[in-house]
Amino acid sequence: NYIPEEVVQAVSEFASNHGYEIGYSNHFAIHSTSDVFTKAFDLDQTILCSQKKEIDVSKLYGLTKLYLWGDRDTFENEAELAKIEHHWLREKLCVIEHFHKDEGIQVLEKLLGLTSEDMIAFGDDINDITMFDHCKVSVAMGNSNEETRKHATYITSHIDEDGILKACLDLNLISKEDL
DSSP, rough: OOHHHHHHHHHHHHHHTTOEEEEESSSSOOEESSSSHHHHTTTOOOOOOEOOOOOOGSSSSOOEEEEEESOOHHHTSHHHHHTTTTEEEETTTTOOOOOOOOHHHHHHHHHHHHGGGOOEEESSSSGHHHHHSSSEEEEOOOOOHHHHTTSSSOOOGGGGGGGGHHHHTTSSSSSSGGG
């Protein structure tokens, strides 16, 4: 789901007024006028960051996430902004996105004729909780936070330690012979 235009506008104004760096993410990249997001995601090669002198947000179709780099307390003390669905990946890195991954699961159920009993969810952060609560089996990665783990039916190893593979083996989704 895309972030509503009024949320993008409010967060953009907040960032401008408080000196926060902002990144606008669509399905292609995080677009920013700063290199802070490139540096923040340097180790994650799956995230493409685009740095430009100016950004025309109206030309970035389908924003799925907003990234803010700044002081957590200042953001959390803005009553209207604190109501917006968000989570903090790092001390100064806030992600604003639509948290309802269960809606995506429901689309798959309809398309494939499945129920929540047939579904298994894998995740590692609070944005996965709605999906976890919807599926019969939910797997939290070893690198997940405590709140996410509370909603999981199974906790596996860290993502960098073949956590998905270990969970698939333990849950009998695959066998060693399949490897």
